[in-house]
Amino acid sequence: xxxxxxxxxxxxxxxxxxxxxxxxxxxxPLFAIADGMGGAQAGEVASRLAAAAFEEGASAVHGExxxxxxxxxANARIFERAVQDPAVxxxxxxxxxxxxxxxxxxxxxxxxxxxxxxxxxxxxxRQLTTDHSLVGELxxxxxxxxxxxxxxxxxxxxxxxxxxxxxxxxxxxTLEVAVGDLFLxxxxxxxxxxxxxxxxxxLRSAGGDPSSAAEALVAAxxxxxxxxxxxxxxxELVSEAPPSxxxxxxxxxxxxxxxxxVTVEDVRKHxxxxxxxxxxxxxxxxxxxxxxxxxWWSLVR
Ligand code: CA
Numbered sequence: 001x002x003x004x005x006x007x008x009x010x011x012x013x014x015x016x017x018x019x020x021x022x023x024x025x026x027x028x029p030l031f032a033i034a035d036g037m038g039g040a041q042a043g044e045v046a047s048r049l050a051a052a053a054f055e056e057g058a059s060a061v062h063g064e065x066x067x068x069x070x071x072x073x074a075n076a077r078i079f080e081r082a083v084q085d086p087a088v089x090x091x092x093x094x095x096x097x098x099x100x101x102x103x104x105x106x107x108x109x110x111x112x113x114x115x116x117x118x119x120x121x122x123x124x125x126r127q128l129t130t131d132h133s134l135v136g137e138l139x140x141x142x143x144x145x146x147x148x149x150x151x152x153x154x155x156x157x158x159x160x161x162x163x164x165x166x167x168x169x170x171x172x173x174t175l176e177v178a179v180g181d182l183f184l185x186x187x188x189x190x191x192x193x194x195x196x197x198x199x200x201x202x203l204r205s206a207g208g209d210p211s212s213a214a215e216a217l218v219a220a221x222x223x224x225x226x227x228x229x230x231x232x233x234x235x236e237l238v239s240e241a242p243p244s245x246x247x248x249x250x251x252x253x254x255x256x257x258x259x260x261x262v263t264v265e266d267v268r269k270h271x272x273x274x275x276x277x278x279x280x281x282x283x284x285x286x287x288x289x290x291x292x293x294x295x296w297w298s299l300v301r
Contacts, residue, residue, distance in 0.1 A: 001102060001103060001105060001239075002100070002102055002105050002177055002178070002179055002181075002237040002238065002239070003102055003237065003238050003239065003240055004028045004029065004100055004102070004235055004236075004237065004238075005235070005236040005237060005238035006209070006210045006211065006235070006236050007026055007028065007031075007210060007233075007234070007235045007236075008210035008211040008213065008214040008232075008233075008234045008235075009024050009026045009214065009231075009232065009233045009234070010214040010215060010217075010218050010231070010232055011023075011024060011229070011230070011231040011232075012189075012218045012221075012222065012226075012229065012230050012231070013229055014189055014221070014222060014226035014227060014228050014229050014230055015222055015225065015226030015227070016225075016226060016227045016228070017227075017228060017229055019041065019043075019044060019229075020044070020229045021035065021036035021037065021041075021043035021044045021046075021047055021229055022034065022035050022036070022047060022187045022189070022229040022230075022231035023036070023044075023047035023048050023050065023051040023093075023231075024051065024185075024231050024233050025051050025054045025055050025058070025233075026233060026235075027054075027055055027058040027059075028100065028235070029058070029061075029099050029100040029101070029102065030054060030055075030057070030058035030061060030097065030098070030099050030100075031097070031098045031099075031100075031183070031185055031233050031235055032050075032051065032054045032095065032096065032097040032098070032185070032233070033094070033095070033096045033115045033185045033186065033187055033231055033233055034046070034047035034048075034050040034051050034054075034093045034094060034095050034096075034115070034162075035047060035093060035094040035113065035114075035115050035187040035188065035189075035229070035231070036048075036050075036091065036092070036093040037091065037092050037093065037158075037161065038088060038090055038091030038092060039090075040087065040088075042082075042087070042088040042089075042090070042091035043091060043092075043093070045081070045088050045091055046078050046082075046088070046091040046092055046093040046162070046163050047093040049074065049077050049078045049081060049093075049163075050074040050078060050093045050095050050162055050163075053070065053073055053074035053077055054070060054071075054074065054095075054097060057069075057070035057073065061099050062101075063108060063174075064108055064110070064172040064173075064174055066099075066108075067097055067099050067108050067109070067110040067172060068110050068170040068172050070097070070110075071095055071097060071110045071112065071162070071168070071170045072167070072168060072170060074095060074162055075112075075162040075163060075165075075167070075168040076166070078091065078092070078093065078162055078163030079163050079164070079165065079166055081163075082163055082164075090164065091163055091164075092161035092162060092163040092164040093113070093161060093162050093163060094111075094112060094113025094114055094115040094158065094161060094162070094187070094188075095110070095111060095112050095113065095115070095162050096109070096110075096111040096112075096113075096115040096116060096117050096129060096185050097109065097110045097111065098117055098183060098185060098235075100177075100235075100237070105176060105177055105178070106174050106175065106176055106177060107174070107175055107177050107183065108172065108173070108174045109128055109129065109171075109172065109173045109174075109175075110170050110171065110172045111129045111132075111170070111171050112132060112160050112161060112162055112168055112169075112170055112171070113131075113132050113133075113158045113160055113161050113162070114131040114132060114133040114136065114156075114158050114188045114191075115129075115185065115186065115187050115188065116128075116129050116131070116184075116185070116186055116188075116191050117129045117183065117184070117185050118183070118184040118185075118186070118199070119175075119177075119181060119182070119183055119184075120181070120182040120183075120184060120200075120203050121178070121180070121181050121182070123200075123204065124200075125196050125199055125200045125203070127196070128173060128175070129171070129173075130171070131158075131188075132158055132159045132160035132161075132171075133155070133156075133157060133158045133159060134152075134154050134155075134157040134158075134159060135149035135152045135154065135155045135157075136149070136159075137159060138152075150192070150195075155192065156188065156192070156228075177237055178237070179237055179238060179239045180208075180236075180237065180238075181236070181237045182203065182208060182210065182213075182234060182235075182236045182237075183234065183235050183236075183237075184199070184203070184213075184217075184232060184233070184234050185232070185233040185234075186217070186230070186231065186232045186233075187228070187229060187230060187231040187232075188228060189221060189226075189227070189228035189229045189230030189231065190217060190218075190221050190230045190231070190232055192227070192228060193220070193221040193224040193225055193226070193227065193228075193230070194217070194220055194221060194224060198220065198224075199217065202216045202217050202220055203217075208236065210234035210235065210236055213232075213234055214232050214234055217230075217232050218230050218232060
């Protein structure tokens, strides 16, 4: 049995683009990345439609069929909108979705396009998804090396997307997970800028903290050129659920967070820490009050 521990998500426009067409969802047990494409602001429309569909489906997703259904539902919504509205005709988006099943100690992934899911376990990084991209297919068939793919002029061409067709083929995968696992979902604005060994170095120096890792990954992608929007979602798996926050504390991160330089930390843990200091402070004030009253009483008598 595992539980979702600390969570972090960060999205940045990068250094070359004017708009951020990435979207993400952090709605435990569901996490997702969508990287939109299309002229004008169509890419943003597509990725946000996908994120909204994932957000709505988050609480009721079970198993590979369930996750694939949510992704196909998002595809249908985007496709319908693209057919009805000429302004966004031809828009599309990638989708990489991870759903944690805490009681089964498993994570199910569904993905379309070139956004990636990685697992960082025992100090090693494993790419869990295969890119549905032109260069990805050329690398798999042995016609390009990874290094050639990294600088290929058509490296951003994807061969599968949500919203460009009435139906879509969705890859799914379920893997057993363990306490200590750290998952990273990212748009190609990260993976095109950083090699896997560079990602490992950043994750290592973050010491397993999702928040610092998110910030450092985005900073590293920008330092490497920041040619595209870069979005990362990280979540760790721990042995037990963090304590519930007191009623007066900040709400848990819910819904699709605005992907504009937002960091989501595990407010549950931090909330509990802040909350537990208040009773001690109130007690101290009460004791001082009683002492002052006793002193005043002894003087006026
Ligand atoms: Ca991109």
